[in-house]
Amino acid sequence: MPASAASSRPASVTALRFGRVAVTGVLAALILLGGVWGSWGTAQQVMLSKGRERGTVRVTRCAGHVCSGAFTPGSPGARARAVVKIAQPVAVRRGRTYDVVVKPGTDEVVRSGPGGVLYAWVPFGGALLLASVVVAGGMRLTRAGWVLAGCGVALLTAAFVAV
Incomplete structure (x- = not known):
């Protein structure tokens, strides 16, 4: 019985691919976490103003x-x-x-208000744009990368218009 192309792939190639996806996934998560961290200092003042x-x-x-x-x-x-x-x-x-x-x-x-909330989340919008490049390029998930980029552009544009 002939071996299929998928089963004849060396284990090292599979391990390298998994390693690349894991490392870039962790990097994208850290970028997004940094964006939330950078935004939260101001956003909590505006969003939790009670x-x-x-x-x-x-x-x-x-x-x-x-x-x-x-x-x-x-x-x-x-x-x-x-x-x-x-x-x-x-x-x-x-x-x-x-x-x-x-x-x-x-x-x-x-x-405060909508403009203040959107302006507070601008660092997260930038992180979304940066993470989109990592997700699309490093993880080879182009659709997910486009979604992240679209969300980042929408957030930055909304903040620009509101402020």
């Missing part, structure tokens, strides 16, 4: 990568502050008012 101080900030000054302004409380238990800071002022303009959440124990605020 019990946190919420309100608005009127931006009066921007210098470098920080803008500041007066905080007006909008939730029970929130206190007014003369100056709060918004780090990384993406689409923050002097003279405008933004809905924000105060980081506990600080005078730093992050944007």
